[in-house]
Amino acid sequence: MxxxxxxxxxxxxxxxxxxxxxxxxxxxxxxxxxxxxxxxxxxxxxxxxxxxxxxxxxxxxxxxxxxxxxxxxxxxxxxxxxxxxxxxxxxxxxxxxxxxxxxxxxxxxxxxxxxxxxxxxxxxxxxxxxxxxxxxxxxxxxxxxxxxxxxxxxxxxxxxxxxxxxxxxxxxxxxxxxxxxxxxxxxxxxxxxxxxxxxxxxxxxxxxxxxxxxxxxxxxxxxxxxxxxSPQPAVNGLNVTPPGQRIALARDAAFSFVYPHMLEAWRGAGAEISTFSPLADEAPDASADVCWLPGGYPELHAGKIAANAHFRGGLRAFAETRPVHGECGGYMVLGTALTDAEGARHEMTGLLGLETSFAKRRMHLGYRLAELAAPMPGHRPGARLRGHEFHYSTIIAQPDMPLAVVHDATGAVIAETGSRRGHATGTFFHLIAEDR
Incomplete structure (x- = not known):
């Protein structure tokens, strides 16, 4: 005990x-x-x-x-x-x-x-x-x-x-x-x-x-x-669906904000996870059926990400046939450009039209409840996803179709709807669980 x-x-x-x-x-x-x-x-x-x-x-x-x-x-x-x-x-x-x-x-x-x-x-x-x-x-x-x-x-x-x-x-x-x-x-x-x-x-x-x-x-x-x-037997486990059977997960100093319970739940459901490093100019595993870019600190590495042509080209090729999803920093990297804190504009992967800037910092912080307007990896349209948003970027443009209707913890609708275009989707919130 x-x-x-x-x-x-x-x-x-x-x-x-x-x-x-x-x-x-x-x-x-x-x-x-x-x-x-x-x-x-x-x-x-x-x-x-x-x-x-x-x-x-x-x-x-x-x-x-x-x-x-x-x-x-x-x-x-x-x-x-x-x-x-x-x-x-x-x-x-x-x-x-x-x-x-x-x-x-x-x-x-x-x-x-x-x-x-x-x-x-x-x-x-x-x-x-x-x-x-x-x-x-x-x-x-x-x-x-x-x-x-x-x-x-x-x-x-x-x-x-x-x-x-x-x-x-x-x-x-x-x-x-x-x-x-x-x-x-x-x-x-x-x-x-x-x-x-x-x-x-x-x-x-x-x-x-x-x-x-x-x-x-x-x-x-x-x-x-x-x-x-001593722990009591759990009636229900985690309500988490893997985004795919074989998941290519970006993982390095720029892409590191992953809730451990999510990865465990994916593996527990039988998914296989292969990691790759965009900062090392690596592309996602070509044999994977979905690619996931978590949040992290892309703003601290924006110049390197922009210069890593193998990563960017490999991700674009992957997204031609299979889903790619980005959370927060990963979402920003799926976008068109990211302006860093010094005001330098860096070209990102261009899979989405999102453009963000850290030159004028604005904190976005809080729980998020999203109802999907379209599917994203592992989740159907209409699914209610619970997550949390925390970043300091400002949205310059978010021109693509919204991925979801997103509410804060008070029930107010917010502007950070996420985006979808082709096989690419992204959200500013980090997923924690899906409502049952």
Whole structure:
């Protein structure tokens, strides 16, 4: 039987990922098997979890997934000693309108699984107020259990004492307090953390984080606070259909935003996946029956993509007879042109008329519910797809036929409809699940 915990915080940027990685690695050093999950639509953190634990991590999402799908995904922790779910944003942050089984908030997952929450609190610029914030989070939703807190970035022993005293007065356990320590800071860029596979020293960084946290946090007390848990049989698994039997998947530093559960579901349904690198000027496998270009950072590599004639020609040849689909960054590469942050315009593959620009950044962020007006690989017209959009590009032109009617989480129709032309389709959202 595993011990289950949720790692959350009052807000983003206070150290959830660092603490999750450090706890996972520290317990692994003690000989425990640790399984991680990520609550919410984050395609970067699961790779860090895998680096820390040696086990694949997946996303669980209460807005896009039903309870059966979440139970199915979490059941992979059945053979673990400790199971950690890392939250997104603040503990109760989600959308205003309920989705399939919740609002997308970390609290939904904690309550659904019955796991206590360890809060990461950054008391910078405050002292006793940190206890008021923790107490408010503890009492905000009945049925949610707060295990305790870990303080991060405390300024001095006196500062720590003030905050600890206030938390003790409020009846909230303090598992430890971390001074500022630059050596365990994870580098960031505009869509989140720099990806794990791009950091050659990620193993050493996680080891240092584990050493530092073990020095300042009572690991045994944290573990004792966890809930004994064994997965319940899932009535339903994931509602994910592979886009084809043989899938050519673009995979490199420019095309890396793929939800792990999607790839697992495709393989679980019998699909074969072959990867290729557009940045290495590779074309999709000619024997595949569908090509999938995920999101990533094409804006950081636009010049190279534009110059890679073998990739571009091979993709165009593939699309003459077989479907090609792009998500977000992949959609942009299927378009006519992409203007980078410096204002340089780069020719893309031209399979769609989409033209995008990063010269004037505009953030697009949120859950998406799309009803397909035409088929896309793996999904029929009329299918209702749930996904998430996060990018900073501006649409200059989107002249092709719309792929779908797309709503945000409030039900409002948005302009990012996706496109279709010939065998090519694309969306700005990353697919998470199809409504049953």
């Amino acid at each position: 595993a011990a289950g915990l949720v790692i959350s915080a009052p807000a983003s940027g206070v150290g959830k990922t660092t603490l999750t990685l450090a706890l996972a690695r520290a317990w692994r050093h003690r000989g425990l098997n640790v399984q991680c999950f990520k609550s919410g639509p984050d395609y970067i953190d699961p790779a860090f979890h895998a680096a820390a634990t040696g086990r694949a991590s997946v996303n669980v999402d209460s807005w896009a997934m039903d309870r059966g799908a979440i139970a199915h995904l979490v059941s992979r922790g059945v053979d673990a000693d400790v199971v950690l779910a890392e939250g997104s944003m603040g503990l109760f942050d989600g959308v205003a309108a309920r989705g399939v089984s919740g609002t997308g908030a970390t609290a939904d997952i904690a309550e659904m699984l019955g796991w206590p929450v360890v809060l990461v609190i950054d008391p910078s610029g405050q002292a006793q107020t940190a206890a008021a914030i923790a107490a408010g989070l503890r009492d905000y939703r009945p049925g949610l259990k707060l295990a305790g807190v870990v303080l991060n970035r405390v300024a001095s022993p006196r500062h720590q004492d003030l905050v600890r005293h206030a938390l003790n007065e409020a009846g909230i356990a303090v598992f430890g307090a971390l001074p500022r320590h630059a050596e365990i800071s994870l580098p960031k860029r505009h869509l989140g953390l720099v990806q794990a596979e791009e950091q050659a020293e990620i193993g050493k960084l996680i080891d240092e984080a584990a050493r530092f946290v073990a020095e300042h946090v009572d690991l045994d007390a944290v573990l004792r606070s966890a809930a004994s848990w």
